[in-house]
Amino acid sequence: MAEIRPEQIDAFRYRIPRDRSLGMRTDVVVYASAALMEQIQKDQSLTQAVNVATLPGIVGPSLAMPDIHQGYGFPIGGVAATDLDYGVVSPGGVGFDINCGVRLVRSTLPETEVRPRLKDLINQTFRDVPCGTGTEGRVGVKASQIDDVLRQGARWMVENGFGDERDAEFAEAGGALESALPNKVSARAKERGTPQLGTLGSGNHFLEVQYVEQVHDVPGAAAMQIEEGQVVILIHSGSRGLGHQVCTDYVALMNQVMPKYNITLPDRQLACAPVRSDEGRSYLGAMAAAANFAWANRQAIMHFLRGAFRRIFGESARLELIYDVCHNIAKRETYDVDGRTREVLVHRKGATRAFPPGDPEIPASYRSIGQPVFIPGSMGTASWVLAGQARAKQETFGSVCHGAGRLLSRTAVRKGKNAREEQRKLEENGILVRSESKDGILEELPEAYKNVDEVIEVVHNAGLAKKVARLRPMGVIKG
Amino acid sequence: MKFELLEHPADIGFRARGRSLEGLFANCAYALVSIILDPCAIQVAAEIAVEATGSDYESLLVNFLNEVLYYVDGKGIALGRFDVGRLDPAHVRCIAGGEPRNPEMHPPRVVVKAVTYHQLKVARDETGWVAEVYVDV
Numbered sequence: 001m002a003e004i005r006p007e008q009i010d011a012f013r014y015r016i017p018r019d020r021s022l023g024m025r026t027d028v029v030v031y032a033s034a035a036l037m038e039q040i041q042k043d044q045s046l047t048q049a050v051n052v053a054t055l056p057g058i059v060g061p062s063l064a065m066p067d068i069h070q071g072y073g074f075p076i077g078g079v080a081a082t083d084l085d086y087g088v089v090s091p092g093g094v095g096f097d098i099n100c101g102v103r104l105v106r107s108t109l110p111e112t113e114v115r116p117r118l119k120d121l122i123n124q125t126f127r128d129v130p131c132g133t134g135t136e137g138r139v140g141v142k143a144s145q146i147d148d149v150l151r152q153g154a155r156w157m158v159e160n161g162f163g164d165e166r167d168a169e170f171a172e173a174g175g176a177l178e179s180a181l182p183n184k185v186s187a188r189a190k191e192r193g194t195p196q197l198g199t200l201g202s203g204n205h206f207l208e209v210q211y212v213e214q215v216h217d218v219p220g221a222a223a224m225q226i227e228e229g230q231v232v233i234l235i236h237s238g239s240r241g242l243g244h245q246v247c248t249d250y251v252a253l254m255n256q257v258m259p260k261y262n263i264t265l266p267d268r269q270l271a272c273a274p275v276r277s278d279e280g281r282s283y284l285g286a287m288a289a290a291a292n293f294a295w296a297n298r299q300a301i302m303h304f305l306r307g308a309f310r311r312i313f314g315e316s317a318r319l320e321l322i323y324d325v326c327h328n329i330a331k332r333e334t335y336d337v338d339g340r341t342r343e344v345l346v347h348r349k350g351a352t353r354a355f356p357p358g359d360p361e362i363p364a365s366y367r368s369i370g371q372p373v374f375i376p377g378s379m380g381t382a383s384w385v386l387a388g389q390a391r392a393k394q395e396t397f398g399s400v401c402h403g404a405g406r407l408l409s410r411t412a413v414r415k416g417k418n419a420r421e422e423q424r425k426l427e428e429n430g431i432l433v434r435s436e437s438k439d440g441i442l443e444e445l446p447e448a449y450k451n452v453d454e455v456i457e458v459v460h461n462a463g464l465a466k467k468v469a470r471l472r473p474m475g476v477i478k479g
Numbered sequence: 480m481k482f483e484l485l486e487h488p489a490d491i492g493f494r495a496r497g498r499s500l501e502g503l504f505a506n507c508a509y510a511l512v513s514i515i516l517d518p519c520a521i522q523v524a525a526e527i528a529v530e531a532t533g534s535d536y537e538s539l540l541v542n543f544l545n546e547v548l549y550y551v552d553g554k555g556i557a558l559g560r561f562d563v564g565r566l567d568p569a570h571v572r573c574i575a576g577g578e579p580r581n582p583e584m585h586p587p588r589v590v591v592k593a594v595t596y597h598q599l600k601v602a603r604d605e606t607g608w609v610a611e612v613y614v615d616v
Contacts, residue, residue, distance in 0.1 A: 192553030268596035
């Protein structure tokens with residue numbers, strides 16, 4: 001394959017021009033600083049962004065966020081919009097963990113009050129929110145109820161005693177996509193996922209107790225009701241085995257049917273079908289159902305977390321949902337493209353929706369500041385609260401990054417390291433970590449990730465989202 | 480050693496070998512289980528038939544391993560022995576032996592979400608067959 005040479009557009013943008021010899025139908029645009037671009041070029045993520053540019057019916061450029069790293073088929077940190085009439089939908093463009101996402105919860109407690117009892121809180125939460133690696137969740141949904149969960153998402157949890165009335169309102173899409181088709185989710189996907197409802201998962205999933213270290217935008221922080229020193233909790237999880245199986249099922253199906261639609265692609269993991277085809281519509285219905293399962297899952301986790309807080313700090317300790325965003329999804333959205341208004345299918349693979357102030361999709365209390373966006377860094381550094389800005393809607397199909405982006409492989413980061421020793425070092429920095437396995441700690445050490453502050457500088461300065469607050473971790477639960 | 484781990488920026492891969500394709504598929508299945516949990520203490524208390532179809536050896540291997548993953552992650556069975564019957568590019572059938580997962584006996588390592596086509600390789604080498612497979616974790 002020809003060497004890929006990104007051309008710098010400005011301090012935060014690069015372009016890989018369309019190369020027909022590679023089958024590209026459009027350009028690739030990468031959001032990165034010079035330093036991040038150097039790191040990005042060390043793996044195959046740009047080749048994958050070029051492969052995405054070959055998808056039939058792609059609209060606008062294939063986009064790469066500053067946290068981009070090598071994934072499967074699509075790069076992680078990739079965004080691609082496709083035409084609804086002659087474009088395709090690719091399950092790989094959403095990923096195996098459908099609606100993997102984060103929700104940020106604010107407490108009524110300051111850091112000074114939580115830190116003396118942090119160990120008790122982490123231990124209690126570790127008991128109440130299982131990671132699910134070999135254990136079942138505590139929701140206890142029956143097989144006969146699972147289709148209702150898949151239709152109603154977070155709302156099902158609230159109506160069945162796992163949450164407060166206002167919770168569902170403060171999630172992207174209200175915590176449920178109406179387009180869900182539970183009958184397009186296989187029996188084995190339901191069987192695999194049902195016992196895992198209310199569990200975190202492993203890998204990069206976590207529950208983190210944090211405090212607001214610094215407010216960067218006062219009106220934004222005021223709208224989200226957070227202030228410096230306040231304890232917040234970030235929950236990162238997805239659709240567990242149900243979503244994984246939905247993606248597996250449909251990648252297999254689409255690999256079978258691509259010849260029927262005369263689609264050939266440089267990577268089988270990009271397997272796709274026309275949006276309008278039976279297979280495309282079935283996948284989108286199943287994907288929406290899996291997305292709803294993920295919202296229900298994060299809602300259940302927050303409910304159990306509330307119980308843990310009450311147990312440690314008493315009945316007056318309240319937790320309120322700030323917002324919940326997904327970062328693995330495909331959604332129908334409307335944009336101005338080349339001077340005309342078009343409805344497209346936006347694939348976000350490791351990218352977060354970031355709608356600007358005034359957008360009707362945003363809850364009324366945030367409409368003046370832009371959609372809340374949460375960017376986890378690593379368990380030893382920081383996470384960020386951002387608010388979506390106008391340029392995201394104009395340039396990136398309303399999207400920004402989703403994390404710091406992985407730098408080192410799992411095997412590379414753990415070389416020569418001892419889990420207990422690393423745990424002790426984190427503790428010296430005021431960060432208490434509990435994990436179901438020592439691999440969970442070693443493979444997610446801070447040095448495995450890019451500098452989250454550098455990633456945030458790019459999206460802030462490019463005008464995609466603005467900084468609202470920086471969060472520091474205190475206690476971490478890993479799978 | 481039945482397999483070796485391969486690096487991936489975000490996830491995990493493995494390279495496995497076999498004198499025959501059947502042996503290769505069995506070793507790949509064992510490698511997959513070893514990423515999910517510690518397989519040292521798995522007892523064969525029950526046997527199940529694991530079947531998959533494909534259009535070539537690559538898709539057959541991905542579909543077969545995703546089937547194994549379904550039993551381990553979805554059915555909660557720790558599989559430790561794989562007897563793969565004669566296979567062709569369209570079909571594989573394997574009798575897999577194991578027991579219900581128990582975190583005490585089979586300490587969990589990481590949740591594998593799926594087996595992927597990313598940089599997938601199934602090829603002949605000087606000793607028989609080799610495969611490289613990457614999984615999403």
